[in-house]
Amino acid sequence: MQKEFETELLKTQIEVQEQTLKTVAQDLHDNIGQLLSLTAVTLSTLNLSGDDKAMEKVSYLEEINVRSLNEVKALSKLLHSEDILSKGISEAIYFEIEWLKKSEKFELEYVSENSGDTNDNTKNQLILFRLFQESINNILQHSFATKIKVVLIQTDEFLTLIIEDNGVGFKMDNQKELKGIGLNNMKRRVELIKGTLSIQSEIEKGTKINITIPNHS
Secondary structure, three states: OHHHHHHHHHHHHHHHHHHHHHHHHHHHHHHHHHHHHHHHHHHHOOOOOOHHHHHHHHHHHHHHHHHHHHHHHHHHHHHOHHHHHHOOHHHHHHHHHHHHHOOOOOEEEEEEEEOOOOOOOHHHHHHHHHHHHHHHHHHHHHHOOOEEEEEEEEOOOEEEEEEEEOOOOOOOOOHHHHHHOOHHHHHHHHHHOOOEEEEEEEOOOEEEEEEEEEOOO
16 A cells, blocks of 8 residues: 555656646747747837837837746746645645636636644645646636636645536546546545545536545655
């Protein structure tokens, strides 16, 4: 069991890193690439003979560069996901949700309740964080949701993560669909750390995932 746990933990670490790099690659293309392209286009039209217009364009370029620098700083933080997780699962989830808000495609709500020890089990946190990432990926790819609510409850004994969406939902007895969105794999991971996972979903009424894991070794 210990060997299986260590193997699963290593696999989880790799997956978290892969997900982070995927997000970074997408953002480099969509955000920073666009900003730098705008800089290049503006520079190509710069005519120093018209002082007023030139100054306007220089000011605009300065604004774009500031935005580019802010994007780079945000990506740098995302690349150091282990540092974020070292501050606690609540902070890590908050950062991911703030990043997701940038898409402006969803109405997002995050509630974090902490009545327990903040020095939680980091190995269990890592697995829970990856489960959070997988759940969000499923929503993005399959649900067609417009609203996402995430609740994290921390006590001395347990960590509980609840993720709800208002998407298309699915039939709970459809094993092919469950396998396709990785819910069986999620359940296995939760059971490996002696946790529980429950799923509620109805067609056109969305999905609710409830994960509870021990907050200790």
